[in-house]
Amino acid sequence: MSQVRSQDWLSKVRAMVGQEALPPQTAADPVNLPMIRRWCEAMGDRTPAFLDEQAAVRSGRASVVAPPAMLFAWTMSHFSPDGEREGGTLLGLDLVDAAGFTSVVATNVEEEYFRELRCGDLITQRVTLDGISDEKKTGLGVGHFVTYRYEFSDQRGELVGRTIFRVLKFRPPAKAKEAAPVAADAPRAAKASPPRPPMTKDGEFFWAGFVERKLLVRQCGQCGRLHHPPGPMCPECNSLEWTPRECSGRGTIHSFVVMHQPQIPGHQYPLPVALIDLEEGARIVANLQGIAPDKVRIGLPVEVQYVEYEKDFVLPAFRERRTG
Amino acid sequence: MASAMTYDGVQAGQQLPGLDIPITASLIVAGAIATGDYSLVHHDKAHAQAAGTPDIFMNILTSNGLVQRFVNDWAGPAARIRSVKLRLGAPNFPGDTMKLAGTVKGKEVVGPDKLVDVAVSGTNSLGEHVTATVRVALP
Numbered sequence: 001m002s003q004v005r006s007q008d009w010l011s012k013v014r015a016m017v018g019q020e021a022l023p024p025q026t027a028a029d030p031v032n033l034p035m036i037r038r039w040c041e042a043m044g045d046r047t048p049a050f051l052d053e054q055a056a057v058r059s060g061r062a063s064v065v066a067p068p069a070m071l072f073a074w075t076m077s078h079f080s081p082d083g084e085r086e087g088g089t090l091l092g093l094d095l096v097d098a099a100g101f102t103s104v105v106a107t108n109v110e111e112e113y114f115r116e117l118r119c120g121d122l123i124t125q126r127v128t129l130d131g132i133s134d135e136k137k138t139g140l141g142v143g144h145f146v147t148y149r150y151e152f153s154d155q156r157g158e159l160v161g162r163t164i165f166r167v168l169k170f171r172p173p174a175k176a177k178e179a180a181p182v183a184a185d186a187p188r189a190a191k192a193s194p195p196r197p198p199m200t201k202d203g204e205f206f207w208a209g210f211v212e213r214k215l216l217v218r219q220c221g222q223c224g225r226l227h228h229p230p231g232p233m234c235p236e237c238n239s240l241e242w243t244p245r246e247c248s249g250r251g252t253i254h255s256f257v258v259m260h261q262p263q264i265p266g267h268q269y270p271l272p273v274a275l276i277d278l279e280e281g282a283r284i285v286a287n288l289q290g291i292a293p294d295k296v297r298i299g300l301p302v303e304v305q306y307v308e309y310e311k312d313f314v315l316p317a318f319r320e321r322r323t324g
Numbered sequence: 325m326a327s328a329m330t331y332d333g334v335q336a337g338q339q340l341p342g343l344d345i346p347i348t349a350s351l352i353v354a355g356a357i358a359t360g361d362y363s364l365v366h367h368d369k370a371h372a373q374a375a376g377t378p379d380i381f382m383n384i385l386t387s388n389g390l391v392q393r394f395v396n397d398w399a400g401p402a403a404r405i406r407s408v409k410l411r412l413g414a415p416n417f418p419g420d421t422m423k424l425a426g427t428v429k430g431k432e433v434v435g436p437d438k439l440v441d442v443a444v445s446g447t448n449s450l451g452e453h454v455t456a457t458v459r460v461a462l463p
Contacts, residue, residue, distance in 0.1 A: 035358075042354040042386070044345075045393035048401050059402045060463075068405045069392040072385055076360025103375070105412075106384040112407045172376055 009099045010144075013092045013132050021091035021127045021148055023193055026308045027074040031066050031121040039070050065116035071152055071161045074117075075125035078290055090148060091129045093169070101143050101169040108147075108166035115160055122155040124308070130164065143170030193309040194266030202230045205244050210314040213306050217282045219245035226282040249304030250321060251278040258293045266309070272296045276318055289317035328400025331431065331438035331462040340398045340426030340442065345390060347382065347448065349418040355386030382416035387454045391444050394424045395458045398442075406439065407459045414450035422446045422453055429457065437461045 029035070033051070040050050048055030049065055056064045093104075117123070133145040150163040197207055202218075206229075209216035217226045220234035221241025233240055256274040263269050272288040274296065288296060289305065301321035308314045345351075349369075356366035361383045364371040372380045388410055395405065416422055429441040440462055446454040 038354075039358040039389065042351070042358040043389040043393045045389070045396055047393075047396045055401065067389070067392065067396075069385070069389045069408070070359075073358070073360045077362075079362050108409075108411050109384055109388055110407075110409045111388075113405065116404060 009095045010132065010134075013095050013129075013146075016092055017129050017131055019091060019129055021129045023309045024124055024126045024311060025075045025077075026124040026306065027122060028078065028305055029074075031074060031117045031119050031123065033064065033119055035073065036064070036066050036070065036119075039067060039073065043067070043069075061116065063118050065118055066121075068111070068113040068116065068161075071111060071113065071117075071123075072150070072163060074123040075152070081292070090127070090146075092132065092146060096132070096144060096146060096169045100171050103140070103143075103170050103172040105140060105168050105170070106165070107145065107168050108164065110164040112162045113160070114162075117154075117160060121160070123160070124153050126151045126153070138168060138170060140168065141170040141172065143168050145169075193313065194264055194315070196313060197315075202232055206230055209244065209246075210306055210316055211312055213314070215247045215249045215278075215304050215316060216244040217247055217278070217280065217284070218242050226278075226280060228282045228284050245280065247278050247280045247282070249278075249316075251276040251302055251318070253277075253296065253298055253300045253302060254283060255298060256288070256296050258296070274302070274318065276302060287315070287317045288319070290319045295320075328402060329398065329440075329462050331433075331440065334428055334431060334440050334462065336428050336430050338428040340394070340428075340444075343394050343397065343424040345422045345424065345446075347416045347418055347420045347422055349380060352380055352382045352386070352416070352418060355389065356383050359383060359385035359389065361385060377415065377417075379417045379419075382453075384410070384412055387412060387416070387446070388456075390422070390424070391446065391454060391456045391458065394426060394444060395442055395460055398426065399440075399460050399462060402463045404461045405458060406437070406461055408456055410454060410456040412454055413452045414448060416448055416453050417450075420448040420450070422448045438463070 130147040218230040222239035302318040
């Protein structure tokens with residue numbers, strides 16, 4: 001590659017410095033004891049305040065706290081059986097890959113913890129591209145250091161931690177040329193955004209509810225019947241009166257299809273889409289997530305989770321229910 | 325945890341008790357799962373070899389976790405880690421041992437916080453796996 005062309009891609013990446021590198025991602029689960037326990041077991045960390053409520057109080061805390069080094073773990077993306085990354089490549093990495101620097105290894109982590117996290121805290125991650133180095137000769141080969149800045153906030157929007165994450169993107173050694181590019185340590189999170197649903201006056205509240213992490217269904221103000229999709233009039237008693245009813249998010253699969261085509265950006269295919277009977281009685285359509293297509297069955301208990309693509313764009317996706 | 329550290333009881337130059345961590349495939353995989361990192365090179369040996377490394381290797385978030393556990397072991401239950409700066413070098417492969425060593429670099433009082441900086445290094449048979457500075461608040 002000529003020097004001119006190589007600088008061409010590099011200046012493109014540099015022009016994106018400061019931009020959002022992935023859509024914001026909110027943790028699938030709040031900070032919780034089971035994940036803390038698994039982490040402490042793996043690391044051999046026996047700090048009592050991480051697992052024992054009374055010990056936490058004795059050490060001057062209000063309750064159990066998560067190990068600070070778990071900061072990154074809450075928003076990491078989910079397991080996928082084929083090892084494929086779930087959506088979202090960090091901004092700029094495709095250009096670095098295209099320039100031939102296809103291998104990745106994490107080199108630096110710098111973290112600041114502004115407060116200890118407690119069980120129940122719900123963490124949202126935002127990441128921006130922070131910079132890219134000139135070409136460097138390293139022990140692994142020729143490459144560029146690419147730096148990302150992660151900010152983690154809690155359910156109140158307060159910043160709880162910050163991470164500078166640096167990876168070396170390098171040209172793989174010749175013998176490993178055939179190997180697929182691997183992300184040695186690049187953190188994985190978030191998804192590309194699918195198109196936004198069409199907004200109508202009747203349906204607006206339904207979509208807006210997800211931003212508040214609420215599943216709202218239209219309830220007739222006269223006969224109390226829930227009906228969905230939302231329309232201007234109750235199909236039962238013809239009343240125009242209505243209120244939004246917050247549902248628990250629990251339900252069972254009434255029926256489903258597995259979508260292969262057409263493939264819409266922002267979703268992973270094959271994509272199971274289900275008709276879900278909510279326990280309150282309404283029936284809604286939603287994507288399933290974290291359930292292999294061949295594991296989906298009618299009657300499967302599911303619960304809602306919320307996938308944040310942008311601060312004001314959140315969609316529901318149902319997963320297999322593990323409790324209750 | 326032998327005895328808990330206090331700010332007044334800690335001096336620059338003080339050494340932390342060393343810690344040897346046997347690097348096993350199980351530790352690498354358990355660490356990868358605990359930190360939510362399902363990249364193939366941290367659990368799939370065949371894939372790691374196809375990508376040009378001799379075996380699976382530890383992910384950076386596990387190295388971070390082990391470094392902080394090492395500091396927590398020494399500092400005691402009331403310590404609170406405030407920040408870390410960590411750099412990785414030689415990979416941790418199964419069958420190796422990482423020797424963690426630490427030295428108190430300095431201390432300062434910032435507002436209500438009594439902060440101690442600990443320099444940590446973890447070496448294996450290939451060289452320096454990790455160097456880090458951990459800032460911890462002590463009672």
